Amino acid sequence: MTTSAWLPEGASAVACLTFDVDAETGILSADAAAADHAMAISHQQFGPDVGVPRLLDILADLRVPATFFFPGWVAERRPALVERIAAAGHEIAHHSYSHVPATSMTSDEERRDFARAMDVFADIGVPIHGHRAGLWEASWSTPAIVAEHGLTYDSSLMSRDAPYRVRTPGGPIVELPPHWSLDDWEQYAFLPFPQIGQQITNPSEVLAMWKAEVDAMRRFGSLFMLTNHPFLTGRASRAVAFEQLVGHILDAGDVPVLTCHDLAERLAGVDLPEHDHVRPELEPDLFPTAG
């Protein structure tokens, strides 16, 4: 029942543990007026200030690598944090400059935003191999821009639950697909203004759901692409649930934990499904415009 050509020898599934370090941009990209809300800003700053160090400790204890996606805006203001994460053996990856969704930009604006973040990472001196769109809101140009910059993978699209290739004018890139059901935002984000979520799920329920997903994905040869946010999962009981989840993955014995970069590297030359990335053509007036 599985199409497991992509799996490492002996593996039934692969896990990537990823953290989007959105900090202030997680709310500023929703509404600049968020800057007037001191509590909301403090809520976001918990991520880099307390969440990241706490999660780094847990990752070190468990001896697993992770991938940290940084908006350029956040990396620019906290270069020491970026360096500390990289020095601990984790991957730093590209999460746009401003966290504003690419779907609300022109193609030129998206290119400028993308390049600006690349400049920030170059200034800090960390190598960048992959990209994730802010809010996963990739445009129809995004994979091409990723390829233009010589990055090897993207992690924003959801056509499959295992790696696939996306064809672009600049050659194919690897897609490492995330999914809403493996994101802590949908479980834990609660903030009335800007309204970024209204959920506070019991971490033990989230843990049970994600353990079951690991088990199901081992059956189908899938990629367990976990997307977490330090301002959310860095909270005490959620950090403990994260630790227990990784323990479950390690206990399985056949689910290697890889950085996105490491996984993308291993997939070079491997036969993967190939997808076009083209906007569907719509017959005029067939579908309504919500306006």
Place this chain on the structure above:
Amino acid sequence: MTTSAWLPEGASAVACLTFDVDAETGILSADAAAADHAMAISHQQFGPDVGVPRLLDILADLRVPATFFFPGWVAERRPALVERIAAAGHEIAHHSYSHVPATSMTSDEERRDFARAMDVFADIGVPIHGHRAGLWEASWSTPAIVAEHGLTYDSSLMSRDAPYRVRTPGGPIVELPPHWSLDDWEQYAFLPFPQIGQQITNPSEVLAMWKAEVDAMRRFGSLFMLTNHPFLTGRASRAVAFEQLVGHILDAGDVPVLTCHDLAERLAGVDLPEHDHVRPELEPDLFPTAG
């Protein structure tokens, strides 16, 4: 306590396993602007690309038939998928052309949309016996249109939780009622734009709820009309929960699993409650208009 005249010999309830293969139309029918959102489109394409094959494997393992409701737009673009499903012994049924709700169309527009889908199915060469309105949003004309096309059943209305007849100018049709509580959309759909849902329920909780519904329906002689979507239930842990649900139904021993068409056929000549299908007359100004 049951009105079980409609039940097959020895059955306490009947189960229909249905899949609405909405693919892209699941979001385009909410807002044409969804076409600009590459991730959202990929999220929907997972349904036919990965979800349907995975679910077909599970159905084959369990040896149960299912009914797949296709919007004509989706069938037109994926005739091979339609044929593959039909060749596996499952029913293909009518789910409008565009998935735009009939309640937002004039009667003429609804008739044209309905006929256009019939043409698609005729071109592919699959027989069509029944219909389900997009979003279940049947109009006061819908049953009449179903009857005009010679189809024998509809599956959009909720007056009962067992089959009943709806009178139309073109003669009665059988209604096989669905319900919100037996739809995976309300459990699993999460997409911010177009905003089609904000729920990510643990599949094991959904499984527990639906198993209890099967058990309760055996007491009342009801129709367990399950409505699932491959872009949702095709995800790994949800597919496993679906498999376990069907296992529970089969273990009961007195809940036959039938296609909608097969069930409607068996009900020909059987005494069923008959309902009119007429818009309620409202006294002017008694109820407010939300505008």
Place this chain on the structure above:
Amino acid sequence: MTTSAWLPEGASAVACLTFDVDAETGILSADAAAADHAMAISHQQFGPDVGVPRLLDILADLRVPATFFFPGWVAERRPALVERIAAAGHEIAHHSYSHVPATSMTSDEERRDFARAMDVFADIGVPIHGHRAGLWEASWSTPAIVAEHGLTYDSSLMSRDAPYRVRTPGGPIVELPPHWSLDDWEQYAFLPFPQIGQQITNPSEVLAMWKAEVDAMRRFGSLFMLTNHPFLTGRASRAVAFEQLVGHILDAGDVPVLTCHDLAERLAGVDLPEHDHVRPELEPDLFPTAG
């Protein structure tokens, strides 16, 4: 810790099982345009057509009385159902005429709506002793109108979780307070248009929560005022959960199940807390107007 003067001899709490038979008015009072939505109308008609008979069977099996609150509009169209319920020994009570909230009416409009429902009940020939506002949205005039019509109780306000008296110009009435946490609407109502809810909770979780509430209320000497709706709780697994909840109440041994009328009668002459019912005076411009 309890103020239990109101409790019947030997009782630790009292339970009232109430059903609001809103039928079509449950959605028409939100938006008259609901009449165009055939599925939504069918969804509401399930209440009187299937839900009420099913629940009457369960109540008869358990030998407990209930109170059925009818909007006059619904009673007018289904007098036989009203008579059947009354003939089974249950109470029929007043739930406005149109189910449109009193807070969106002038005082005169509310009086006319109230009187119109009284006329319907008089025509059918059922005695009326109490009232519940549509959506519990009592106005500052509502208790006075209840007293003017000679009714003895209202069940819309939430100042306490045990019976109390509300002073009105026409003399005090008894308030039998409901609460959002003991209403099935918040647990089970899901309908996108009119959007009356987005919840589909597992009935077994609702059952667990309400059993715990019964137990806690026995400690505090409270009134367990259950508000259910046949279009919701009449569904198979929910009806079974309702039956189990009543079983739990009966098993307690010290929680008598009374109709609202019976309870209000017993409270005549009993010392209860008395509350004024007066709109708070607001300093101009202190609080914002959402507009």
Place this chain on the structure above:
Amino acid sequence: MTTSAWLPEGASAVACLTFDVDAETGILSADAAAADHAMAISHQQFGPDVGVPRLLDILADLRVPATFFFPGWVAERRPALVERIAAAGHEIAHHSYSHVPATSMTSDEERRDFARAMDVFADIGVPIHGHRAGLWEASWSTPAIVAEHGLTYDSSLMSRDAPYRVRTPGGPIVELPPHWSLDDWEQYAFLPFPQIGQQITNPSEVLAMWKAEVDAMRRFGSLFMLTNHPFLTGRASRAVAFEQLVGHILDAGDVPVLTCHDLAERLAGVDLPEHDHVRPELEPDLFPTAG
């Protein structure tokens, strides 16, 4: 893994049990039109009328102190309740005058609102040591205003999950950070108008989640800052769950329960992280304005 310099000798964490006695201001601050809604007003009055006495009984039984944050508007109308709480050994603290969020006021308006509440507390004769912003919506001026009035702590910001200092022009104050995940509002608040919440979580699930948070916080040396509301947690089964939660805290043996004032006093002279409290500077046009 902990930074536990702030913890009392032998303690792994500290718990503050706080109640925001919002009463009518909980809805009036959302919309003055709430005053027209008699049921909504009664829903809020349950807090001081029934909830507070019930919770005081539970606190007395458990022999633990709590902090009650009062909007000045509420204290002004219920001085006897304020005195009764203080006489029972609990702390009274400042929760703005009107409960209108400071982020919707000018700095001058916020100062006037703050001072007006101080006057109310002075008139009643209760000492005030700390402040919590309405809805936690502190402005960039709030800590300075707190310091200007000689108060020693604030409890509105979320940069850490242990006490820290916030620098202000008038000297540093102690921040005792709350969090959305430890507030009963997100679990229990349900009211359609004004729409202040749509959640009715099973109290036993809330209890399980908060017990796990206590346990996790003992590992990280955190402050368990519980924010509850008498109009919510004063309901029967929720009050019982609160009692069980405190029992869990006491059973731990290393989590002292302190008032906010007592904790802030103990932190005088203790080395704590220091944070600036400055609005982030935003590049023009980088982030969108939702308007």
